[in-house]
Amino acid sequence: MFFEGSEKRVEVLVSPTTRSLRLLDEQFWSDVVACADAEVLSKMGNECCDAYLLSESCLFVWDDKFLMLTCGTTTLVDAVIFFVDKLGESAIASVSYQRKSEYLSHLQTSSFEEDLSRLRTKLSGSAYRVGHLDTHHHYIFTSDPQTQPLKVKSNSELLMYHIKGEVADYLRSDAQSCEGIRELLALEHLFPDFCFDDHLFTPFGYSINGLWEDKYMTIHITPQEQSSYVSIETNLHFELYPFNIFSALLNKLNPQSWDVIGFNRQVITDGFPPFVSVASCALPINNNETVQFNQYQQLNSELLQPELL
Amino acid sequence: MFFEGSEKRVEVLVSPTTRSLRLLDEQFWSDVVACADAEVLSKMGNECCDAYLLSESCLFVWDDKFLMLTCGTTTLVDAVIFFVDKLGESAIASVSYQRKSEYLSHLQTSSFEEDLSRLRTKLSGSAYRVGHLDTHHHYIFTSDPQTQPLKVKSNSELLMYHIKGEVADYLRSDAQSCEGIRELLALEHLFPDFCFDDHLFTPFGYSINGLWEDKYMTIHITPQEQSSYVSIETNLHFELYPFNIFSALLNKLNPQSWDVIGFNRQVITDGFPPFVSVASCALPINNNETVQFNQYQQLNSELLQPELL
Numbered sequence: 001m002f003f004e005g006s007e008k009r010v011e012v013l014v015s016p017t018t019r020s021l022r023l024l025d026e027q028f029w030s031d032v033v034a035c036a037d038a039e040v041l042s043k044m045g046n047e048c049c050d051a052y053l054l055s056e057s058c059l060f061v062w063d064d065k066f067l068m069l070t071c072g073t074t075t076l077v078d079a080v081i082f083f084v085d086k087l088g089e090s091a092i093a094s095v096s097y098q099r100k101s102e103y104l105s106h107l108q109t110s111s112f113e114e115d116l117s118r119l120r121t122k123l124s125g126s127a128y129r130v131g132h133l134d135t136h137h138h139y140i141f142t143s144d145p146q147t148q149p150l151k152v153k154s155n156s157e158l159l160m161y162h163i164k165g166e167v168a169d170y171l172r173s174d175a176q177s178c179e180g181i182r183e184l185l186a187l188e189h190l191f192p193d194f195c196f197d198d199h200l201f202t203p204f205g206y207s208i209n210g211l212w213e214d215k216y217m218t219i220h221i222t223p224q225e226q227s228s229y230v231s232i233e234t235n236l237h238f239e240l241y242p243f244n245i246f247s248a249l250l251n252k253l254n255p256q257s258w259d260v261i262g263f264n265r266q267v268i269t270d271g272f273p274p275f276v277s278v279a280s281c282a283l284p285i286n287n288n289e290t291v292q293f294n295q296y297q298q299l300n301s302e303l304l305q306p307e308l309l
Numbered sequence: 310m311f312f313e314g315s316e317k318r319v320e321v322l323v324s325p326t327t328r329s330l331r332l333l334d335e336q337f338w339s340d341v342v343a344c345a346d347a348e349v350l351s352k353m354g355n356e357c358c359d360a361y362l363l364s365e366s367c368l369f370v371w372d373d374k375f376l377m378l379t380c381g382t383t384t385l386v387d388a389v390i391f392f393v394d395k396l397g398e399s400a401i402a403s404v405s406y407q408r409k410s411e412y413l414s415h416l417q418t419s420s421f422e423e424d425l426s427r428l429r430t431k432l433s434g435s436a437y438r439v440g441h442l443d444t445h446h447h448y449i450f451t452s453d454p455q456t457q458p459l460k461v462k463s464n465s466e467l468l469m470y471h472i473k474g475e476v477a478d479y480l481r482s483d484a485q486s487c488e489g490i491r492e493l494l495a496l497e498h499l500f501p502d503f504c505f506d507d508h509l510f511t512p513f514g515y516s517i518n519g520l521w522e523d524k525y526m527t528i529h530i531t532p533q534e535q536s537s538y539v540s541i542e543t544n545l546h547f548e549l550y551p552f553n554i555f556s557a558l559l560n561k562l563n564p565q566s567w568d569v570i571g572f573n574r575q576v577i578t579d580g581f582p583p584f585v586s587v588a589s590c591a592l593p594i595n596n597n598e599t600v601q602f603n604q605y606q607q608l609n610s611e612l613l614q615p616e617l618l
Contacts, residue, residue: 103442128618135444276585281615297587301588304441307439308435309421
């Protein structure tokens with residue numbers, strides 16, 4: 001029943017002279033996805049972005065960049081290498097490649113260090129680990145920027161570990177449906193005006209992509225009892241909203257611990273469930289960017305349930 | 310510079326009719342240790358116990374039982390299988406085999422599940438994981454008892470992660486010596502009347518065994534900056550002492566987080582540095598035994614230092 005929910009993530013920005021990535025055909029993106037050992041399940045698009053729902057997570061393609069997340073034992077680094085080889089290194093403005101700590105890292109086909117060696121054969125850049133090896137940690141590689149980017153990228157991620165309560169129980173039940181999950185999580189309320197594309201996996205698991213103008217959101221749910229993990233990522237500036245989207249999801253999913261990562265953005269904790277702030281880091285990258293890492297856990301001491309093996 | 314400090318641990322009790330384990334010669338124990346891919350560095354003994362200091366941790370041999378801890382990428386399960394094969398399954402009264410979560414589990418030669426499969430070819434028993442996979446967790450296998458043991462085993466372990474401060478700096482310095490470490494940790498004071506045998510490893514690392522009557526203590530220090538780990542284990546009932554040995558070591562070594570495991574014993578937290586109680590579990594085993602697991606971390610939120618890769 002184990003499934004590694006933790007994602008590998010890549011964001012690639014191309015140079016201003018490169019033709020729109022959205023002109024590359026579906027076969028090209030299917031090939032990119034296949035390199036990561038995943039496949040395209042469905043696609044939607046608007047005037048700014050194409051959003052692909054994958055067998056393992058998602059792919060978003062804008063004119064000048066793409067973002068791809070893959071979980072399980074996928075080989076995202078192979079997709080990155082394939083893309084760089086196809087377009088040529090001179091077409092690449094910047095690459096940001098991330099891995100989060102995995103539940104069972106020994107089942108992965110490569111370590112971050114191995115991915116890093118391969119990326120460095122194509123791109124120069126800096127790599128860091130933030131967080132201790134014995135608990136949540138994040139690896140990030142960012143290529144040296146070829147030109148000063150016109151706009152600073154900005155997005156935030158919420159990673160939730162060990163969800164429990166009514167919504168968690170529903171996500172592990174046979175009764176669940178896409179409509180039911182969207183409703184329980186109140187996604188139409190939290191992301192008004194977004195178009196959605198979602199998928200329920202067998203026996204468990206749920207993915208949803210959302211688009212509104214150039215804004216995206218994506219949620220991936222691995223509800224398995226002993227290794228549950230839910231991630232959400234968006235470039236929506238919800239700090240301007242009358243409600244905190246991350247707080248709303250935290251209160252519904254009730255995770256034991258959670259991490260927040262903000263690229264050039266610090267997520268406010270208003271409305272978070274009662275928490276202990278475990279650790280934090282502001283990591284400066286490439287002079288004009290900062291990645292904020294914050295680790296939280298529930299305030300109450302947890303009574304652990306032993307797992308019989 | 311990485312070294313896996315986290316130990317595998319086995320405690321084997323033999324049946325009352327089995328002749329004293331201390332009558333088995335040094336070659337036998339060298340063979341047991343070699344099976345785990347370790348070697349004997351030195352030995353001391355008293356009227357109750359022989360204590361071997363190993364290239365990777367320690368081995369204690371009493372008349373009716375032995376206890377062995379090995380760290381790094383050792384293969385302790387092979388030593389257990391060798392011992393059971395040599396003495397015969399009928400000579401085994403009980404086996405308790407433990408693994409703690411490793412910093413880099415993908416570098417290990419086997420997983421706990423693989424060790425478990427091998428143990429179960431020789432012994433029936435129960436196995437549990439306590440603690441989540443994304444943070445500190447402990448695996449334990451205990452064989453079904455062949456007879457009701459005459460005395461309930463009782464010991465406690467303190468596992469410290471990410472030590473810092475003056476003592477930690479000393480343990481990473483060229484100036485350190487065995488005498489210096491014993492003095493800084495005040496071991497003669499904390500363990501009065503104990504005889505000690507200790508060893509300093511190159512470039513870093515320290516192990517000490519201590520004996521007093523049928524009581525043992527053992528400390529293993531892996532001071533490496535990004536993955537420091539210190540463990541202490543003893544069957545001394547220091548709850549009766551005017552000072553708490555674990556508190557004294559916690560205050561000197563100042564770890565970011567620590568776990569306490571008590572076999573049929575609950576360690577009191579008097580004098581611990583200011584902490585958050587993260588999680589706990591009381592695991593009943595074989596009707597008359599209980600293993601207490603407690604996870605703690607420092608009260609203050611940690612400012613993480615990114616590691617450049």
